[in-house]
Amino acid sequence: MNAPRQRASVVQVCSRCGAKWRVPGGPAQWCPRCNGALLAPGAEGPRRTVRWVARRPDANVVKPAPAVARPAATPRYSYIPRWGFVDLPADSEPEPQSRLAVLGAKAVPLLAATAVMFILAALAEAGRYGILLRNRTRLIDPTLLAVSDATVWATGILAPVLAVAAAVACVGWLRAARQREFARVDRTDTRSTRILALGCLVPVVNLVFPGVFLEEFTRTALPRTRKLIRVWWCAWVFGAAVSVASVLWHFNGSYQGEADSVSFNAFADIVAACVALLTILVIRTIDGHDVLGRRRAPKRWTVATGPARPVIEPVRSAAEREDEREDERKDETAQQEVMAK
Structure with a gap:
């Protein structure tokens, strides 16, 4: 098989x-x-080796190469530009102001005019007093006497009128200042405009309430501002007392009393002018300005961290300088001995 x-x-x-x-x-x-x-x-x-690779459907699409940007010249101005990056506030329609607020913005000019008019009234009273002294020995020209009387009457009427207008303007300023200060601390002013006007314009009452109204919204002010308000308050009461005394002095019927009333009127006018100027100072200080109305620059204090060293060394004798050098030598010797150990 x-x-x-x-x-x-x-x-x-x-x-x-x-x-x-x-x-x-x-x-x-x-x-x-x-x-x-x-x-x-x-x-x-x-x-051979086999590797499976996943590609996007458009991976075989040939994309054009990006164009290379040619270098260009640096942009520059051939002149100084007149524009700048300034953030301007949005235009807003001005709020309508009341007559009291408009008058409050004129408080300082009215007070200045009042002070000038009271100074002129004091000069007129001083001139009349000089005429009275001359009239003791000589006759006075009727024309000069008529001019003196007209000046005294004109200043005596215009000064109180301006004082009343300035007082009303100060009420408007007080209202605006209180609203501004209470809005800064996120509070509401509890005093209405009527209360402020009654407290500042009614006789006898206005001896107390103007100072109270000022103290209410200046509690966080600087100590010098609060002291200035108290000084103004005392001057305001003193000026009112002098004005009342000058009015009562006119009721003295004697010739010497009339002559004394002329000199006292001049003194009362000077006091009123000083009160008006002091009121301007208070308004300027609370608004953050100086007497001339310029914005007051805040002072920035720096805390000293090092010991105080005199700029000019004190004069020392030769013996003191020799003792100081000897102490320095001893300190150096002690340090060297420590380093050697």
Whole structure:
């Protein structure tokens, strides 16, 4: 009997490691070494590896290269620009102001005019007193006497009228100042305009309440401002007392009493002018201005951190300087001994 025929072996190449395997029988699929896929029998080629790569659908689309910008000249002005980065506030319609507020803005000019008129009234009274002194020995020209009388009467009428107008204007300023200060501390002014007007314009009552109204909204002001308000308050009461005394002095029927009333009227006019000027100072100080109306610059104080050293050294004798040098030598010797140890 014939022996059974053996199956012919085939050679297959691994697609991963490139090894050649003789596979008996039928073709195999996997490499015994790396478990890679075996190529078909008879296919002997270079080593191949397979890698799956995920790409976008438009990956093969050729995109145009970005254009390279050419360097341009630096922009510059051929002239000095007239503009700037200034944040201007939004245009807002001005709020309508009452007549009292408009008059309150003119408080300082009215007070200045009142002070000038009272000074003129004092000069007129001084002139009349000089005429009375001259009339003791000589006759006075009727024309000069008529001019003196007209001046005294004109200043005596205009000064009180301006004083009343200035008082009303001060009420308007007081109202605006109180509203501004209470709004700054997020509060509401409990005093109405009528109460302020009655407290500042009614006789006898206006000796107390103007100072109270000022003290109410200046509690957090500087000490010098509060002191100035108290000084003004005392001057205001003193001026009112002098004015009442000058009016009562006219009822003295004697010739000497009339002459004394002329000199006392001059003194009362000077006091009234000083009160008006002091009121201007109070208004300027509370508004943050100086006497001339310029904005007062705040002072910034710096705390000294080092010891105070005199700019000019005091004069010392030769013996004191020698003793100081000797002390320095001893200190250096002591430090060297410590360093040596």
